[in-house]
Amino acid sequence: MCKGLTTLSATCLKSAKDIKHKISFLLQKPEPHAADQKEIKEKTAAAKRVPDAAEVEKWKESFSHVISGETGREVFTNFLKSEFSQENMDFWVACEDYKKTPPSKLAKAAKQIYQHYVEADAPCEVNLDAATREKTMQQVENASPSCFNDAQKMIYTLMEKDSYRRFLKSKLMQDLCQIETNNTLEKKSCDWSQKRQELAGGA
Known part of the structure; x- marks a missing residue:
């Protein structure tokens, strides 16, 4: 345990670096076998970047701050x-991308999302009530940019009210907060050492 700025040891600094390494490792994603290489590089770069203190503090304020940025979504x-x-x-991300789909490709994209996430026994079926599932199915038949809005909103609320609360208490968030605590102690210790040197030099 690190106690006090003046007693900040090499062990403490090593601990901070170890945690950073663990976080970077946790945030890395395995490459899919078939995917756009540019997208893979962009996402991997975002995943490897350990968020700064300001980002982590924002994440603790609201779920919207987590989901609005690439790093937050990755974490x-x-x-x-x-x-x-x-x-x-x-x-949720598929729905966001779908809204940007050209009109000529909406029908095909809507069907793919519906079959992959929405219909009963879909490969990656999300937890929707029967009414929302039925309404989404009807809207997909006349695909428009808004046909998944109700389903997307329901899943967003589910993540916000359920998973997000556990995320805030998770080991991952605790480690991220610990990194920032250690970084702050390290910076203050360096500042104090520099100030002492300046005072000694001026004496």
Whole structure:
């Protein structure tokens, strides 16, 4: 345990580096066998980046801050993997991408999302009530950019009210907070050492 700024030891600093390494390792994603290489590189780069103190503090404020940024989504997705509910984030992201789909490709994209996430016994079926599932099925038949809005909103609420609360108490978040605590102690210790040197030099 690190106590006090003046007693900050090499062991403490090594502990901070070890935690950083663990976080970076946890956030890395295995490469899919078939995917766009540019997208893989972008996502891997985001996943490897350990978030800074400001980001982590924002994540603690609200779920919207987690899901609105690439790094937040990557970190939260890795947490969902540990709970075997990654399909929720995957579906939400798929819905966001779907809204940007050209009109000529909406019908095909809507069918793929529906078959993969929404219909009963889908490969990555998300937890929707019967009414929302039925309504989504009807809307997919006349595909529009908003046909998944109700289902997406329901999954967002599920993640916000359920998974997000556990995420805040998770080991992953505790480690991220510990990194920032150690970084702050390290910075203050360096500042104090520099100040003492300046005072000694001016004496």
